[in-house]
Amino acid sequence: MSRRSAIQRVFAAIALGAALLLVLLPGVSMPARAAGPVRIVTVYDNEAAGPGLATGWGFAALVSTPGGTVLFDTGRDGAALLANMTRLGLDPNAIRSVVLSHAHSDHTGGLTALLAAIGRGAGEVEVVVPAPVPETIRRQVAAAGARLRSVSGRAEILPGVFGTGSLGGGIPEQALVVDTAEGLAVVTGCAHPGVLRVVEAVRVQHAGRPVALVLGGFHLYKTGTAEIARVVDGLRRLGVQRVAPSHCSGPAARRLFEAEFGADFIAGGAGSVVRLGR
Numbered sequence: 292m293s294r295r296s297a298i299q300r301v302f303a304a305i306a307l308g309a310a311l312l313l314v315l316l317p318g319v320s321m322p323a324r325a326a327g328p329v330r331i332v333t334v335y336d337n338e339a340a341g342p343g344l345a346t347g348w349g350f351a352a353l354v355s356t357p358g359g360t361v362l363f364d365t366g367r368d369g370a371a372l373l374a375n376m377t378r379l380g381l382d383p384n385a386i387r388s389v390v391l392s393h394a395h396s397d398h399t400g401g402l403t404a405l406l407a408a409i410g411r412g413a414g415e416v417e418v419v420v421p422a423p424v425p426e427t428i429r430r431q432v433a434a435a436g437a438r439l440r441s442v443s444g445r446a447e448i449l450p451g452v453f454g455t456g457s458l459g460g461g462i463p464e465q466a467l468v469v470d471t472a473e474g475l476a477v478v479t480g481c482a483h484p485g486v487l488r489v490v491e492a493v494r495v496q497h498a499g500r501p502v503a504l505v506l507g508g509f510h511l512y513k514t515g516t517a518e519i520a521r522v523v524d525g526l527r528r529l530g531v532q533r534v535a536p537s538h539c540s541g542p543a544a545r546r547l548f549e550a551e552f553g554a555d556f557i558a559g560g561a562g563s564v565v566r567l568g569r
């Protein structure tokens with residue numbers, strides 16, 4: 292065997308080994324995507340989607356993926372948040388990360404109660420906050436013994452689960468993005484930067500991926516119908532497949548979104564469940 296063909300054999304063996312690794316370790320070597328089913332349960336909202344659930348101005352959603360469970364926002368009232376989770380059969384101890392959209396109390400008010408409910412396990416929980424992190428949040432996280440992570444750009448939180456980092460000029464806010472087999476699920480807190488700008492930013496951060504769902508606060512409760520219609524049209528143009536306008540979206544926006552999206556409109560509210568990627 293010539294020296295050259297021996298070297299070629301070695302390279303072929305290395306290539307085969309690398310290919311086997313790609314097959315055997317898809318979570319490591321493939322682009323991170325939340326393989327398998329993803330479930331988003333709204334656990335705190337202005338409205339209830341089922342009986343026996345507390346309501347209040349604010350938002351929180353529990354996102355379950357094969358790579359772990361994330362709580363996005365914590366509502367205004369911790370007791371109501373925990374009561375709703377109990378009612379829905381959801382265990383706070385399953386939560387690996389708490390992602391806060393922004394510092395307003397209708398999204399962060401339940402944080403201390405939630406971390407207290409997790410108790411000793413809170414040391415394993417990462418609280419992901421858009422930069423700059425307010426001192427009050429920093430203190431709450433430290434007091435509970437949880438880990439703080441400040442994010443300014445796209446950040447992977449769990450496999451296939453991302454924060455956008457701070458978006459928009461006025462109030463620093465981030466959205467949660469889950470890359471599912473159906474496409475991206477975008478969960479918004481209040482969407483202070485504007486829900487269109489949020490989805491546009493997500494499309495830049497995750498180029499080439501379709502947007503399967505936008506769920507959460509769209510912040511249109513004080514917006515006139517002409518402007519709401521522009522937002523509805525804009526989300527359509529961005530290829531958004533399903534919408535679940537909740538929290539601060541307002542009744543007028545919900546009506547217009549339902550008229551445009553039909554069967555792809557999801558009535559949100561505490562207790563509503565959306566599944567993707569099955």
Ligand SMILES: [Zn+2]
Pocket residue numbers: 393395481483
């Ligand atoms: Zn807000």
Ligand SMILES: [Zn+2]
Pocket residue numbers: 349350395397398480481508538539
């Ligand atoms: Zn809000």
